[in-house]
Amino acid sequence: MTEQFVNIEPHPRILTVLGDIEFSPLQCLSELVDNAFDEFLSSPAVDGERPTVNVNLPGKEGNARTAEVWVTDNGRGMDLPTLNNAVRAGWSGNARYGALGLYGMGFNIATARLGRLTTIRTTRAGDPSWTVLDLDLDALVKGGSYNVPARQEPKASPEEHGTQIIIKNLKTDQWQELVRRGDKLREQLGDVYSYLLRERGFLITVNGKKTQPRLPCVWDASRTVTRKGNTIPAVIEFDERLLPAMACFNCGWWSPSGADKCDDCESTNIQERERRIWGWVGIQRYHHANDYGLDFLRNGRKILTRDKKLFSWEDPDGIEGPDLEYPIDSIRGGKGRIVGEIHCDHVPVYYTKTRFIEESPEWIKLVRTIRGTVPMKEKKAQQLYRRTNDSYLGRLYTGFRRDDAGLNYLLPGAGGKVLFDKAIEWAEKFRKGDPDYQTDEKWYEAAYLNDHPVTVDPGDVDADPFAAMGLGQGPTAAPTSVSPSPAPATPIPAAKTLDDRLADYRAAGSQVVDLSGEYEVKGHGSVSLTVWAVKGVVLADQKGTNVPLFAHLRKAPDVEIFVDITHSLFTEYGVDFRDMAMVELAEWIRVARGATKPLSTVLMDLKSRATDQKVTAEALTGRATRLLDRVKDAMQREIKGGAPTGYWDMLQESEKVRAQQRFVVEGGNGGWESAIEAGDFVPFLPPNAVVRLLELRPDAFLDGKVFHRPYANLTDQESRALVLTRLTGLVSDLAVMAEHQPKLDLDELARIRLSCLLVERDLADTE
Known part of the structure; x- marks a missing residue:
């Protein structure tokens, strides 16, 4: 019987179908930029020229049929066989690993998505002419053939080299987006390729204007905070070298080192390659609702930008759903400042290059390396695993999850209030290249001055009866500056x-x-x-x-x-x-x-x-609540080291009931009786209970334990009473504000603000 065959060569119409794949203008341009950058990464620059890609977008005049998009580079250029392979749908001359790998399908999707006619001009130094190819989708479909004639065009100089891609007959929706978003696209390209632009010296221009790399606006790595005796820098660098493995250049599968063929497709086109996870995570100098998160790069190009997946803990057993862990303590509600740049060249990506294959073992290993397997919430980690999360991301979370003004959390502030808007304003100047805002000095100075404010001198301290008694300044005195008189x-x-x-x-x-x-x-x-x-x-x-x-x-x-x-x-x-x-x-x-x-x-x-100067009930309620949480954190340390059940017995029955209710609602760890015995009831106490414990056991919380104020060494009982009355009066103001959120006039709000300031100033170092 004669053997029969079926011709499965695709119809040229497949090229037009590729243009229906949802690629944004940024994705299309990125695919074409990647082609040039692959060339730059694989070979030295010609004659020492700076590797450059020029993107020219259509202007506002004209229409979609007359407009054009140009993407040109000064790479080595291509000969005819290389050009032929470069435009074949589904083919790529780039390795799956070690290059961006975007000719082939990516090239065809990008050009077909933007327009219906693409001209490619390419030449090498020394070639007598340009090699030119026209990909006319309408003509290809009508003719039913993939055979496209190549022609030669003269060169101005034999030394010319590079590749030019000109896309014409644009689709109306793409033309409108390109015209409308020209400046934004320049900014986005500077973001996607920021590493290659700043570290490799590559250059992108859009409509003749240089694309600036998006630099991370983070605190200097020398800035640190201390938590429970551990120093945590504002930027943590890492370089995790994994065991090498055999990479398949046909299917992308990883096989054990030493294998002679791919475990998945059995191809022998495999090669042992390095596997490495490196980069940094750190703290941004400002908070933002969206502009924070981790960048994940493959061969220097961002695949995920400001991604927030790793801020949620996922139960490996699948019993609990994802638990968002950051930001949950933000004053501004859902605004964060943890950022990072993570290079993972070995982790596979989808063809759209908008995400990694999260089911792959390589991605799972990366997540474990950066954020660990246990929750970053300390209490939950202790409850489930009896240990803390000391991963790179876990350390940053421990050091910087809260939003308290001052050096303790590296946040610019004034009078105890975080200068959120001011920090963003300064960040904008950083992005614009203002030399006065390139370092973190402005932010640091504002954090320092929050802790050491510029204030009006109170006058002669000796004239203050409270100072004469060794109690510090009287209640009407303004805060003093730490600077010399x-x-x-x-x-x-x-x-x-x-x-x-x-x-x-x-x-x-x-x-x-x-x-x-x-x-x-x-x-x-x-x-x-x-x-x-x-x-x-x-x-x-x-x-x-x-x-x-x-x-x-x-x-x-x-x-x-x-x-x-x-x-x-x-x-x-x-x-x-x-x-x-x-x-x-x-x-x-x-x-x-x-x-x-x-x-x-x-x-x-x-x-x-001047939004940071507002004195509103909402702002002061939040501030009072956060301060009381700090007080309770410090009190818990002292209570746990003493007799927890004794402190519990000091509370009124109504306070005990409310504490237990909060424990249930907020998902406290373990049993309630165990919490009482261990002193873990303290975080759930109602505000008035905090005041009660201060009144009943001042010796346990003053003298630098929770508050700086002296108590035990004062022999005069009247002096002791004055110290305690002044302190509990201030804390009572906070308790009323946090508990009842009363409607107050401006004078009363000013009093609450002053109480917050004085309590915060009097708190000992609780970390």
Whole structure:
């Protein structure tokens, strides 16, 4: 019987079908950029030229049929056989491992998705001409043949080299997206290829403008925090070298080292290759709802960008569903700052290059390496596995999961309030390349000043009866600065010029970071404000008149405001120098900009911009709750080391009932009786119970244990009573706010804010 065959060669229509695959304009351009970058990665630059890809997008004029997309590179170029293979659907001359591997199917999908006619021009240095190929999808379908003629075009110089891809007859939806999103696409390409742009010196231009790599805005690796005696850096680097294995270049399967053929497809086209997981995880200098997470790279190109999968714990036994672990303690609700760059060249990806194959053993191993197998929540990890998560991501989580202002969590703040918006504003300047914001110094200074605030001097401490009793400052005294006491004010010599005096003021002052920044008044433009809190000199304005504060235009639109915070206006009459600085700015804008609005309207415009200065019930409720949680964490340590059931017995029955209810609702670990015996009931105590324990056992929580205030060494009972009354009064304010969220007027809210500030200042180092 004669053997028969069936011809399964695909119809040319398959190329048009590829164009229906859902590829975004960014994916299409990335596929074409990858072709050039594979060439750059596999061979040295020609004549030392910088490896460059130029992307030219259509302008706003014209229409989809006349518009074009150009992607050109200065690589070595191709000969005719290589070009022939490069445009064959499903073929790739690149290895599955060690290259981006995007010619073949990826090339055909990208070009067919954008338009219906693609011209490829390529030449090598020394070739007499360009080799040109036209892929006309309509003509291919109509003719029913894959045979495409190649032609030769003259070169301007024999030394020309590279490849040009020109896509024409664009699809209407793609043309509209390319026109509308040109600048955004440049930014996105700088993100996807940021590693290759910054580390390998590759260059991408979009419409003639250089694409900037998206640099990580993270804290310096030298910045650290301490948790339970362990130092945790803000950036953790790692390099995990796995055992090498045999990689199949046909199917991508990994076989044990030493195998002579692929375990899956039995191909002998296998090669032993390195397997390595390396990179870093760290803490961003700002919080964001979306702009955080981990980048996963394959051969220098991002596959996953700011991915958040590893922030959830998945039960390996499948009993519990995914448990989101970060961010759950964020003040802003769902905003995070853990980031990272993880290189995993050996982990397989889908052909769309939008995700890794998460079922593969390689991906599973990567997840275990970066975040471990146990929960990052310490209590849950102890309950289920009797150990903590000390993975790379677990250490960062332990060190930085909370959002408390100051150096303890590396967060810029003012008066105990995190400067979320200010941190983002500074990050934008970092992204724009402002040299003053490339290091983390601005953020660090703001975190430091939160812990060591610039404040009005309270005057003679000896005159304070509380200070004379060894109890610190009285209840009406303002917080003191840790800086040395200023020298007595001396008049400024008349001979000094204004510039000389301004230099003196800056030298004697500290920037008030929570006020400094960009401000705008509708209809009158914007100003860039810097506020200086000055001590030790007498301020004189431009006319030489002594004043408590004044505004000065340094260089449009930069305005400086100098405030003598030792002036009697602030030290004797209780005027808030921050508010006066805003009033001074409002008046300066009215005069200098010719504003016709009332002063109060201008001031409101400015205040609406300074979101970090708000004093609202919602903000203070959250702050009070977080502070009470810190108090309870510290109290629990002392209670667990003492007699936990004794402290439990001090509580009223109603407080015990509420603690047990919270334990049940919030999923406390273990049994309730065990929690009481171990002292693990403390985190579930209602706020008023915290005050009760302080009142009943002050010796257990003062003297640097939970609070700095002295107690045990005071022999005078009246002094002891004063210390305790002052402290419990402040904590009671927090308890009322956290428990009842009362509707308060502005004066009462200001009192709660001051109570929060004083409690936070008095807390001992609970870590």
